[in-house]
Amino acid sequence: MRHFYSIATLAGLLCMTGCLNRTPDQADSKPNIIFILADDLGYGDLGCYGQELIETPNIDLLAANGMKFTQHYSGSPVCAPSRCVLLTGLHSGHAYIRGNDEWGDRGEVWDYRAMIADSTLEGQRPLPAGTTTIGTLLQAQGYRTGMVGKWGLGAPHTEGIPNRQGFDFFCGYNCQRQAHTYYPVHLYLNENRLSLDNDTVAPHASLEPGVDLYDQESYADFNLSEYAPDVMFSEMIRFMEGGGEEPFFLYWASPIPHLALQAPARWVDYYVEKFGDEEPYSGDNGYFPTRYPHATYAAMISYLDERIGQMIQKLKEEGMYENTLIIFSSDNGPTFSGGTDSPWFNSGGPFKSERGWAKAFLHEGGIRVPMIASWPGKIASGTESDHLSAFWDLLPTLCDAAGAGVPDDLDGISYLPELLGTGEQEKHPYLYWEFPSYGGQQAIRLDKWKAIRKNIQQGNLEMELYNLEEDLQELHNVAGEQPEVIRKLELIMKREHTTPGPERFRMVALDGEN
Numbered sequence: 126m127r128h129f130y131s132i133a134t135l136a137g138l139l140c141m142t143g144c145l146n147r148t149p150d151q152a153d154s155k156p157n158i159i160f161i162l163a164d165d166l167g168y169g170d171l172g173c174y175g176q177e178l179i180e181t182p183n184i185d186l187l188a189a190n191g192m193k194f195t196q197h198y199s200g201s202p203v204c205a206p207s208r209c210v211l212l213t214g215l216h217s218g219h220a221y222i223r224g225n226d227e228w229g230d231r232g233e234v235w236d237y238r239a240m241i242a243d244s245t246l247e248g249q250r251p252l253p254a255g256t257t258t259i260g261t262l263l264q265a266q267g268y269r270t271g272m273v274g275k276w277g278l279g280a281p282h283t284e285g286i287p288n289r290q291g292f293d294f295f296c297g298y299n300c301q302r303q304a305h306t307y308y309p310v311h312l313y314l315n316e317n318r319l320s321l322d323n324d325t326v327a328p329h330a331s332l333e334p335g336v337d338l339y340d341q342e343s344y345a346d347f348n349l350s351e352y353a354p355d356v357m358f359s360e361m362i363r364f365m366e367g368g369g370e371e372p373f374f375l376y377w378a379s380p381i382p383h384l385a386l387q388a389p390a391r392w393v394d395y396y397v398e399k400f401g402d403e404e405p406y407s408g409d410n411g412y413f414p415t416r417y418p419h420a421t422y423a424a425m426i427s428y429l430d431e432r433i434g435q436m437i438q439k440l441k442e443e444g445m446y447e448n449t450l451i452i453f454s455s456d457n458g459p460t461f462s463g464g465t466d467s468p469w470f471n472s473g474g475p476f477k478s479e480r481g482w483a484k485a486f487l488h489e490g491g492i493r494v495p496m497i498a499s500w501p502g503k504i505a506s507g508t509e510s511d512h513l514s515a516f517w518d519l520l521p522t523l524c525d526a527a528g529a530g531v532p533d534d535l536d537g538i539s540y541l542p543e544l545l546g547t548g549e550q551e552k553h554p555y556l557y558w559e560f561p562s563y564g565g566q567q568a569i570r571l572d573k574w575k576a577i578r579k580n581i582q583q584g585n586l587e588m589e590l591y592n593l594e595e596d597l598q599e600l601h602n603v604a605g606e607q608p609e610v611i612r613k614l615e616l617i618m619k620r621e622h623t624t625p626g627p628e629r630f631r632m633v634a635l636d637g638e639n
Contacts, residue, residue, distance in 0.1 A: 154372070154448060155266065155267070155268070155372040155527055155528060156372065156448050156449060156450045156500065156526055156527070157372050157373050157374075157375075157440075157445055157448060157449040157450070158263070158268075158372075158373075158374045158375070158449070158450050158452075158523055158526065158527065159374075159375045159377060159436075159449060159450070159451045159452070160374075160375070160376050160377065160452050160453075160454075160519065160523075161377045161379065161433065161451070161452070161453040161454070162208075162211070162274070162376070162377065162378045162379065162454060162455065162456055163379055163381060163382065163429065163453070163454070163455040163456070164204065164275060164378070164379060164380050164381060164382065164383035164455070164456055165382055165383045165384075165455070165456070165457060165458070165459055165460045165484060166381075166382055166426070166455035166459070166494070166495070167455070167458055167459035167467060167470075167472030167473050167474065167478060167483065167490070168455075168458065168472075168473060168474040168475075168476060168490070168493050168494055168495055169470075169471050169472050169473055169474025169475070169476075169478075170382075170426060170455075170459065170470065170472050170495075171184050171185065171188075171495055172184070172185045173185040173188040173189070173193060173495075173497070174193075174474055174495050175471070175474055176470070176471070177471070178400075178423060178470055178471075179422075179423045179426050179427060179470065180423075180427050180430070181426060181427065181430040182430065182434070183430045183431065183433045183434030183437065184430050184433060184453060184497065186434075187433070187437070187451065187453060187497050187499050188497045188499075189506065189507055190499045190501070190506050190507075191451075191497060191498050191499030191500065191504045191506065191508070192497070192498050192499075192504050192505070192508040192509065192510055192543075192544060193495075193496075193497050193508070193509045193510070194495075194496040194497070194498075194509075194510050194511075194512065194514060195509060195510070195511050196493070196511050196512065196513045196514070197454065197493070197494060197495070197496035197514050197515065198492045198493055198494065198514070198515040198516070198556060198558075198570070199454070199455065199456055199457045199458075199492045199494045199515070199516050200216070200217060200220075200456075200515065200516035200517060200558075201217050201223070201224075201457065201492070201558065201560055202457045202458065202483075202484055202485050202486055202487055202491035202492055202558075202560055202563075203224070203225050203456075203457055203484065203485055203560070203562070204225060204275070204277050204301055204383075204456055204457070205222050205224070205225045205226070205249050205250075205277045205278060205301065206220065206222050206223050206224055206225070206560070207456040207457055207516060208222075208276075208277055208278055208378070208456060209221060209222035209223075209252065209278060210515075210516045210517050211259075211456075211516040211517075211519055211520075212258040212259050212260070212278070212290070212291075212376075212520070213252075213256060213257065213258055213517075213520065214259075214517050214518075214519070214520030214521060214532070214535040214536060214537040215517060215535065215536050215537075216515070216517045216536040216556070216557055216558065216621070217557075217558050217559050217560065218557055218558075218559050218621040218622045218623060219536060219621075219623055221252060221253060221256070221625070221626060221627075222249075222250065222252065222278060222627075222630075223559065223560065223561055223625050223627075223630040224560060224561045224562045224629065224630050225249065225277075225301065225562070226249055226250040226627065226629050226630070227249060227250075227302065228248070228249060228250045228280065231245065231246055232246055233246065234246050234247075234302070235302065237302075237303070237325070237327035237328055238325060238327060240300070240302070240303065241310050241311070241325065244281045244282070244318070245280070245281070245282060247280055247281050247299055247300040247302075247303065248276075248277075248279060248280025248281055248283070248285075248286075248299050248300045249277050249278065249279065249280065249300065249301060250279075250280075250285075250627060250629075251278065251279030251280060251283040251284055251285020251286075252278050252279050252284070252285040252290055253284065253285075254284035254289070255284075256290060257532055258290050258291040258520075259291065259374070259376070259519065259520050259523055259524075260272070260287075260290060260291020260292045260374070260376070261290070261291035262291070262520070262523075262524055262529050262530075262532075263291070263374045263523065263524075263527055263529065264291055264293070265529065266527050266528065266529045267371065267372065268371075268372050268373060268374045268527065269293055269294070269364075269367075269368045269371050269372070269373040269374070270291055270292045270293050270294070270373070270374045270375075270376075271292060271293065271294040271295070271361070271364040271365075271373065271374070271375045271376070272287040272292040272294070272295045272296075272297070272375075272376045272378065273295070273296050273297050273357050273358075273360060273361040273364070273375065273376070273377050273378070274297045274298070274357060274376075274377055274378030274379050274380060275297060275298045275301060275304045275378050275379075275380045275383075276295070276297060276298065276299050276300075276378070277298075277299075277300070277301040277304075278290070279299075280299065280300070281299055281313070281316070286299065286316060288315055288316055292376070294315065294364050295313060295314070295315050295316075296312060296313065296314050296315075296319070296356075296357055296360035296361070296364075297312055297313065297353075297357050297378070298312060298313070298353070298380065299313045302328065303328070304380045304383065305328035305329065305384065305385055305412060306326065306327075306328045306385055306387070306413070307352055307353050307354065307380070307385065307387040307388075308321070308323040308326065308347075308348070308349035308350070308351065308352065308353065308387065309321060309323060309353055310323055310324075310325055312353060312356060312357065314360065319356070321350070321351040321353065321356065322349075322350040322351050323349040323350055323351055324346075324349055326346055326347065326349065328385065328412065328413070329408075329411060329412060329413070330346070330347075330408075330413065331408050331414065332344075332407065332408060332414050338405045338407060338414075338416075339405060339416070340416075341416050343416070344414060344415060344416050347385070347387060347413045347414065347415070348387060348390070352387075352389060353380070354379065354380070354381060354428070354429075354432070357379075358432050358435075358436075361375065361377060361436070362436070362439055365436075365439065365440075365443070365445075366443065372527075374523070374527075377436075378456075379429055379432075381425045381426065381428065381429040382422060382425040382426050382429070382465075383460070384411070384412040384413075384460060384462065384463035384464070384465065385412035385413035385415075385463060386406065386412065386413065386415040386418055386421040386422060386425070386463065386464050386465070387413065387415070387421070387425075388421050388424035388425045388428055389424070389428055392423075392424035392425075392427055392428050392431075393417060393420050393421050393424045395420075395424065395427075396417070396419070396420035396421075396423045396424050396427075397417050397420045399420075399423075400417075400419055400420055400423075403417055403418065403419050403420065404418075405417070405418070406418040406463075406464030408464075410462050410463060410464065411462045411463045412462070412463035412464065413463075414464070415464055418464040418465070418466065419466060419469060419470075421464075422464075422465055422466070422470070423470070433453075437451075446501065447501050447502065449500070449501075450498070450499075450500040450503070450523075450526055451498070451499045451500070452496070452497070452498045452499075452519070453495070453496070453497045453498075454494055454495060454496040454497075454516075455494040455495060456494075457484050457485075457491055457492060457494065458472075458473065458476070458478065458483040458484050458490045458491040458492065458493070458494065459472035459473060459478050459483050459484060459490070460483070460484040461478075461479060461480035461481075461483060461484065461485075462480075467479070467483060473490040475597050475598070476488070476489040476490035476493060476597060476598060477489075477490050477598050477599070478490045482599075485562070485563045486563060486566065487558055487560060487566045487567070487568035487577055488577065488599050489575070489593070489597065489598075489599060492558065492568075496514070498544050500544070503544070503545055504544050504545065505546060508546075510543055512540060512543045512550065512552070513552065513553055513556065513570065514538075514540050514543075514553075515537075515553075515556050517535070517536045517537035518537040518538050518539065518540050519537065520535065520537050521535060521537045521538060521539040522537075522539045522540050522541050522544075524539070525539040525541040526541055538551050538552070538553060539551075554571075555569055555570060555571040555617060556569065556570040557569050557617065557618070557621040559621075559622060559632075561582070561625075561629070561630045561631065561632050564579055564580040564581065564582055564583065565578075565579075565580060565581030565582035565583075565632045565634070566578060566579050566581065567581065567618050567622070569614050569617055569618065570593075571610075571613075571614065571617070573592055573593050573594040574590060574591070574592065574593070574607075574610055574614070575590070575591045575592075575593050575599060576588050576589065576590050576591075576604075576610075576611075576614045576618075577589045577591075577599075578618070581632045581634050581635065582632055582633065582634070584633070584634050585634070586634055587604075588604055588611055588614060588615065589602045589604055590602060590603050590604040590607055590610060590611060590614075591603065622635055624636045
């Protein structure tokens with residue numbers, strides 16, 4: 126269902142979009158497509174979703190100029206599998222990558238200095254050669270395709286790298302582990318390392334013993350010369366400028382606000398002034414220490430928001446904005462470690478965001494994510510949708526928008542009719558997830574019902590059941606009161622799960638010993 130809502134403070138800005146000024150050629154041409162993926166951004170971390178402490182005016186304006194979704198779900202509660210689902214249109218019961226897999230049998234993959242010396246230790250388990258992705262499908266439609274940010278779906282020298290999975294251009298972190306610092310020694314530009322002017326400070330390094338935790342200078346080692354998001358943004362703008370009349374697809378997978386807590390000083394200073402003094406984070410719960418953890422988390426999100434505003438301004442300057450579909454979302458819910466304080470920010474919005482309820486778990490706080498779509502003259506301004514959708518719907522949606530054929534063997538459903546307000550919008554009868562880590566989990570969303578299995582790796586197949594119409598925080602398990610619903614959901618879980626290829630993603634209670 127689509128509803129109109131008002132954002133009075135932004136109403137005066139809507140006339141700046143120029144949505145009625147498109148030429149006939151623009152109206153008939155293939156749109157440029159930009160998909161922006163934040164990392165560990167909670168449902169409640171944006172102003173347009175109720176955030177009161179962190180300022181996100183550009184993303185809020187994107188929502189005011191387009192459509193905000195309230196029942197959109199990520200592909201998984203952690204990075205790599207969520208991105209696999211996003212790019213392939215297959216939910217996590219069918220996707221190849223179903224968990225984070227650091228591919229540890231190669232050697233010392235967690236040794237940062239060893240990875241710098243030997244690129245074969247970088248990256249995660251790769252997508253197989255020949256995988257159908259959004260990139261490959263849009264390439265076939267004549268799109269220039271670019272990927273900027275964090276990849277995590279294939280190590281260097283494998284078939285899983287972006288340039289072999291449908292992307293003409295890549296700049297960013299190949300490896301999720303190296304993305305644990307925003308001041309890395311190198312990024313990747315296509316298939317080659319791009320050296321940065323940063324010292325070797327390994328992720329998860331600690332403060333020197335005996336230093337003053339309240340002295341900002343004690344944290345100097347963790348804020349170096351070249352901030353990776355700056356480098357990636359510059360390369361992204363060059364990609365956008367580089368194609369003439371050819372349409373482009375840009376997958377901007379920003380690592381922000383994933384830990385570590387590192388942000389430009391001007392934004393940190395802004396929030397220190399806004400929030401006041403606070404206790405430092407010593408690094409005792411992973412990642413890097415920081416003097417002002419709350420201010421730095423907010424600074425990272427506002428920095429990303431600022432960059433999104435600059436990107437949109439660039440589109441307008443180049444005359445591309447009117448023919449560009451922009452979609453914004455997050456790969457999973459907010460995290461619980463590394464100095465973040467999701468409850469303090471109310472990052473989960475209406476959902477619980479403590480450990481066990483957000484990132485890494487299939488509760489609503491872990492997989493219900495913000496999603497905003499804007500397309501001048503196509504998507505009505507100031508609209509809100511409660512259409513039930515998920516990451517596996519992006520591939521068919523973008524194929525529809527680009528006029529590409531949609532593969533038959535997908536789990537996704539195009540939500541383009543919902544975006545445009547035209548035609549009949551097909552609906553999912555249910556949504557399904559599985560995740561082999563953090564004890565092993567399965568979940569289903571069926572109408573008002575949310576079912577979860579936990580600790581499957583320990584042999585548990587008992588199901589919890591929550592009525593989301595009455596219990597958004599999933600506090601009251603009503604499984605014992607709904608035996609018919611439970612039986613129906615058990616059949617769905619059995620039907621939607623397929624045995625994964627990589628052994629690491631298997632759950633013995635579902636797949637047996639082999």
